[in-house]
Amino acid sequence: MNILAPVRRDRVLAELPQCLRKEAALHVHKDFHPRVTCACQEHRTGTVGFKISKVIVVGDLSVGKTCLINRFCKNTFDKNYKATIGVDFEMERFEVLGVPFSLQLWDTAGQERFKCIASTYYRGAQAIIIVFNLNDVASLEHTKQWLADALKENDPSGVLLFLVGSKKDLSTPAQYVLMERDALKMAQEMKAEYWAVSSLTGENVREFFFRVAALTFEANVLAELEKSGARRIGDVVRINSDDNNLYLTASKKKPTCCP
Ligand SMILES: Nc1nc2c(ncn2[C@@H]2O[C@H](COP(=O)(O)OP(=O)(O)OP(=O)(O)O)[C@@H](O)[C@H]2O)c(=O)[nH]1
Numbered sequence: 001m002n003i004l005a006p007v008r009r010d011r012v013l014a015e016l017p018q019c020l021r022k023e024a025a026l027h028v029h030k031d032f033h034p035r036v037t038c039a040c041q042e043h044r045t046g047t048v049g050f051k052i053s054k055v056i057v058v059g060d061l062s063v064g065k066t067c068l069i070n071r072f073c074k075n076t077f078d079k080n081y082k083a084t085i086g087v088d089f090e091m092e093r094f095e096v097l098g099v100p101f102s103l104q105l106w107d108t109a110g111q112e113r114f115k116c117i118a119s120t121y122y123r124g125a126q127a128i129i130i131v132f133n134l135n136d137v138a139s140l141e142h143t144k145q146w147l148a149d150a151l152k153e154n155d156p157s158g159v160l161l162f163l164v165g166s167k168k169d170l171s172t173p174a175q176y177v178l179m180e181r182d183a184l185k186m187a188q189e190m191k192a193e194y195w196a197v198s199s200l201t202g203e204n205v206r207e208f209f210f211r212v213a214a215l216t217f218e219a220n221v222l223a224e225l226e227k228s229g230a231r232r233i234g235d236v237v238r239i240n241s242d243d244n245n246l247y248l249t250a251s252k253k254k255p256t257c258c259p
């Protein structure tokens, strides 16, 4: 996908999408962090609008990782299983609070024999999506190992975690309730946000990826604001200047809404 292509109208986020379950959410605030909203209003989001955030999707073979990505990115569903060999990726462009924001979704292989190729792509993730099958308790158990492997290549304090139960359409309400109880516990242990989806029906798929995009965006902007420290995001760096102070504020105007 062309990075310069306009953002699709149905990829525009003006508000923070809400979590699925408050018991296992990355946060339960109703709105974006006030500093983020303010930075977006004042066009002080630094490099966030130009960066591509990497999201990796891991989990047992056949839990439905590829179908999940395809449902969101292409609105398609294939009932035939075709194992992912190594990795694959899709680009998705969003506009969050008026700022362009791109996610690169890395679809990795769950099959043991392809795992070592796939794991070489884990590095540099800003979000990790661990998928399990809501109808297969072993796949939920294995999520701990998938997480451990993914975190070997990433700084645990710098990534957002999502635990996603797939194939919701295949469970009866009673079965779902039982599985959800265990999954919520696992998500809390991992400090991950819990979601349950169906790529066949599309249930929660869009809501889930919007939440991933929004929370990754929010974390990116907050990190940029933090990093800039004394320097304000949006400042211009003047090169070859006689001025002792290299950082000149593009707009001398004081911020109107930021603390
Ligand atoms: N009923 C139902 N079937 C699904 C759903 N998602 C995936 N499947 C089926 O599960 C099988 C595996 O799906 P994939 O998406 O290929 O699984 P994967 O996790 O990518 O597998 P690997 O690439 O081997 O790691 C396919 O036959 C899909 O049609 C779902 O939401 N509901």
Ligand SMILES: [Mg+2]
Binding pocket: 065, 066, 067, 082, 083, 084, 107, 108, 109, 110
């Ligand atoms: Mg696959």
